[in-house]
Amino acid sequence: MNPPVLDLKNLSRVIQSDGQPRAVVDDISYHFHRERVYTIIGPSGAGKSSLLRLVNRLDEPTSGEVFFHGKAHCDYRPCELRQKIGYLFQTPHLFEGTIRDNLLYANKELSDDEVKSLVEQAQIKSSLIDRPTDRFSVGEKQRVAIARLLATRPEVVLLDEPTSALDPSYTEAIEELIKQIVDREDLTAIVVTHNPQQALRIGQEALLMVDGKLIEHGEVTEVINNPQTELGRLYKERRLK
Amino acid sequence: MTTPGFLEVAISLVLVVIAIVIARYWRIPVEKDMALGSVRAFAQLVAVGYALEFIFDLESPWLIILALVIMIVVGAHAASGRVKGIRRPFVITVSAMAVGSFVTIGVMVLARIISFEARYIIPLGGMIIGNSMNASALTADRLSSDLRSQRLAIESALALGKGWRVASAKFIRNSATAGMMSMLNFMKTVGIVALPGAMTGMILAGAEPLDAVLLQIIVAYMLLSAVTITSIMAVELTVRRFFTRCHQLQHDV
Numbered sequence: 001m002n003p004p005v006l007d008l009k010n011l012s013r014v015i016q017s018d019g020q021p022r023a024v025v026d027d028i029s030y031h032f033h034r035e036r037v038y039t040i041i042g043p044s045g046a047g048k049s050s051l052l053r054l055v056n057r058l059d060e061p062t063s064g065e066v067f068f069h070g071k072a073h074c075d076y077r078p079c080e081l082r083q084k085i086g087y088l089f090q091t092p093h094l095f096e097g098t099i100r101d102n103l104l105y106a107n108k109e110l111s112d113d114e115v116k117s118l119v120e121q122a123q124i125k126s127s128l129i130d131r132p133t134d135r136f137s138v139g140e141k142q143r144v145a146i147a148r149l150l151a152t153r154p155e156v157v158l159l160d161e162p163t164s165a166l167d168p169s170y171t172e173a174i175e176e177l178i179k180q181i182v183d184r185e186d187l188t189a190i191v192v193t194h195n196p197q198q199a200l201r202i203g204q205e206a207l208l209m210v211d212g213k214l215i216e217h218g219e220v221t222e223v224i225n226n227p228q229t230e231l232g233r234l235y236k237e238r239r240l241k
Numbered sequence: 242m243t244t245p246g247f248l249e250v251a252i253s254l255v256l257v258v259i260a261i262v263i264a265r266y267w268r269i270p271v272e273k274d275m276a277l278g279s280v281r282a283f284a285q286l287v288a289v290g291y292a293l294e295f296i297f298d299l300e301s302p303w304l305i306i307l308a309l310v311i312m313i314v315v316g317a318h319a320a321s322g323r324v325k326g327i328r329r330p331f332v333i334t335v336s337a338m339a340v341g342s343f344v345t346i347g348v349m350v351l352a353r354i355i356s357f358e359a360r361y362i363i364p365l366g367g368m369i370i371g372n373s374m375n376a377s378a379l380t381a382d383r384l385s386s387d388l389r390s391q392r393l394a395i396e397s398a399l400a401l402g403k404g405w406r407v408a409s410a411k412f413i414r415n416s417a418t419a420g421m422m423s424m425l426n427f428m429k430t431v432g433i434v435a436l437p438g439a440m441t442g443m444i445l446a447g448a449e450p451l452d453a454v455l456l457q458i459i460v461a462y463m464l465l466s467a468v469t470i471t472s473i474m475a476v477e478l479t480v481r482r483f484f485t486r487c488h489q490l491q492h493d494v
């Protein structure tokens with residue numbers, strides 16, 4: 001197999017909560033390979049978002065390291081790294097202005113054609129390109145945020161519960177969109193979801209996190225349908241809080 | 242009109258009594274504050290009066306600087322009480338106020354527009370430091386509150402590879418503007434809606450109105466400069482607390 005795009009080595013992040021140290025990400029190691037879709041599942045508060053934030057370097061790990069193409073995170077300039085490892089927040093935040101403004105904010109070198117093709121790719125009507133985004137629905141905003149995410153030409157995209165803020169009727173369309181983008185752009189995607197069915201629909205591998213720890217990992221069907229650990233079985237039976 | 246003495250001050254207490262009677266009659270619960278406030282105003286101002294007489298007699302430049310430093314420290318302490326969400330905000334307010342005030346006063350003294358005598362420097366310094374106190378408190382507090390409440394907006398920009406300065410540009414602008422706003426409003430309406438206290442005071446004390454006006458204009462420009470420098474300093478010192486060298490927004494500051 002090719003060398004991994006992303007390599008997490010004993011990654012931990014400890015925060016102070018109520019004056020007590022608590023590991024929200026607890027000694028996680030994993031390899032992520034090119035052009036695959038990874039899903040991170042687990043109960044709410046398991047540390048899934050915290051893990052993605054470390055990979056985008058929005059937070060600093062307490063110990064352990066992330067390697068991108070074999071080079072440690074600290075050896076990259078943070079801003080360049082983040083353009084290569086895009087992060088989609090759970091709730092989309094668009095900047096003031098139009099869709100075009102948002103895309104150019106992410107990458108001011110985009111040509112008109114590139115703007116158009118990003119908008120098409122995110123399945124947004126091209127007539128909306130020069131409309132201000134403030135009256136868009138959350139679903140539309142999420143599409144713009146996806147187009148904007150792709151504007152920096154990332155190699156890895158981190159999607160944090162990309163459908164949880166949306167109307168259920170949008171979920172399927174956004175899932176389709178994610179699959180298409182990953183296929184077309186040779187991207188590696190890491191998708192956090194609290195819904196195991198969604199992981200089965202879009203993912204190839206799954207990582208189950210509980211209490212900051214990596215409990216199960218492997219082929220998505222195995223992790224979800226045939227867990228090997230007690231916590232994995234509890235999660236399958238929805239008996240984890 | 243002669244300059245008032247303590248007897249005249251005592252007689253004008255009648256006005257305080259009238260105010261208290263009115264407040265009591267309309268059941269506005271401020272009588273205590275009014276009574277206390279009048280006593281405090283009297284005590285503080287008389288104390289300052291004696292202090293000024295003492296300082297004016299001293300003529301030592303070091304004492305003038307010491308007086309400015311004390312005003313800045315006291316003002317910065319008061320300002321820091323109004324800045325929420327940052328540890329040890331005094332460090333920010335005192336540095337911002339010191340730079341804003343000393344640069345402004347320094348330029349005027351070096352340009353020989355104001356001579357370095359206690360009689361001029363202390364009252365001007367008081368006005369400048371008072372304004373820069375408000376500017377530092379408003380700026381730092383607004384910025385700290387925006388950087389906390391606008392986390393998603395800021396991190397959305399950071400996550401796209403923007404540096405911290407770009408990601409927080411809007412909030413930097415807004416908070417610096419907030420710090421300067423009352424000064425800008427003052428400049429807009431000065432002379433039309435209200436006559437500034439210093440000018441009024443000079444005229445009451447017998448100065449020619451035009452002399453008073455010219456001095457007031459210089460004072461306004463000094464305040465503008467002091468407030469602007471203070472706000473920018475407060476922004477720079479505050480925003481740096483919130484970001485790490487790796488362009489990460491941290492809230493434990």
Ligand SMILES: Nc1ncnc2c1ncn2[C@@H]1O[C@H](COP(=O)(O)OP(=O)(O)O)[C@@H](O)[C@H]1O
Binds near residue numbers: 015044046047049
């Ligand atoms: N900045 C923070 N301050 C305090 N607690 C935090 C902070 N960030 C995360 N946490 C805590 O860390 C845990 C993991 O959070 P998170 O990564 O958001 O979980 P998930 O995304 O799996 O729901 C939660 O218990 C959350 O309360």
Ligand SMILES: [Mg+2]
Binds near residue numbers: 049
């Ligand atoms: Mg989360």
